[in-house]
Amino acid sequence: MVYEERNVWAGLIISVIGMAVYTVIVLQQAAGGPVDEIDWVPLMLWTIGLSIVAAIVVSIVWGILANLGDPDGVGKSDQRDRDISHMSTRVGQAFLVIAGLGVIVECAFRLDWFWIANTMFYGFALSSIVGGVASVIAYRRGLV
Numbered sequence: 001m002v003y004e005e006r007n008v009w010a011g012l013i014i015s016v017i018g019m020a021v022y023t024v025i026v027l028q029q030a031a032g033g034p035v036d037e038i039d040w041v042p043l044m045l046w047t048i049g050l051s052i053v054a055a056i057v058v059s060i061v062w063g064i065l066a067n068l069g070d071p072d073g074v075g076k077s078d079q080r081d082r083d084i085s086h087m088s089t090r091v092g093q094a095f096l097v098i099a100g101l102g103v104i105v106e107c108a109f110r111l112d113w114f115w116i117a118n119t120m121f122y123g124f125a126l127s128s129i130v131g132g133v134a135s136v137i138a139y140r141r142g143l144v
Contacts, residue, residue: 002077002139003081005081005136006059006062007059008135008139010055011055012132013058014051014055014058015051015128019122026040040117040118085135087134087138088131091134092127092128092132095123098123099124099127100123102119
């Protein structure tokens with residue numbers, strides 16, 4: 001597995017775990033009550049921060065372990081890696097645009113901040129996850 005693919009996997013794994021944990025905690029805090037009364041801001045910020053730190057740590061540790069087995073192949077990327085990165089970025093951005101449009105609609109209807117922020121938050125997460133899945137598929141099957 002090449003350096004770039006390992007980083008994609010690390011980000012993908014952490015994104016899925018982070019979103020699952022955030023969703024479970026928000027649903028537990030709601031406990032059948034109104035979700036717009038949840039103190040979601042610190043939870044969202046902690047989820048974002050810890051996910052970033054965790055992805056970096058996993059990527060570093062995985063890179064160190066990979067370096068033990070293949071010291072010459074660590075950290076090298078080529079044109080294929082750049083092409084896959086560009087493709088997955090385009091795929092992920094489509095979901096970010098959809099989330100942005102959803103936020104505009106929610107603002108037009110003057111929904112609570114909880115819904116607006118979570119639409120964008122899940123849009124970013126979905127963008128990251130779908131882009132990561134597209135990268136993994138491209139690494140495994142090649143670009144068309």
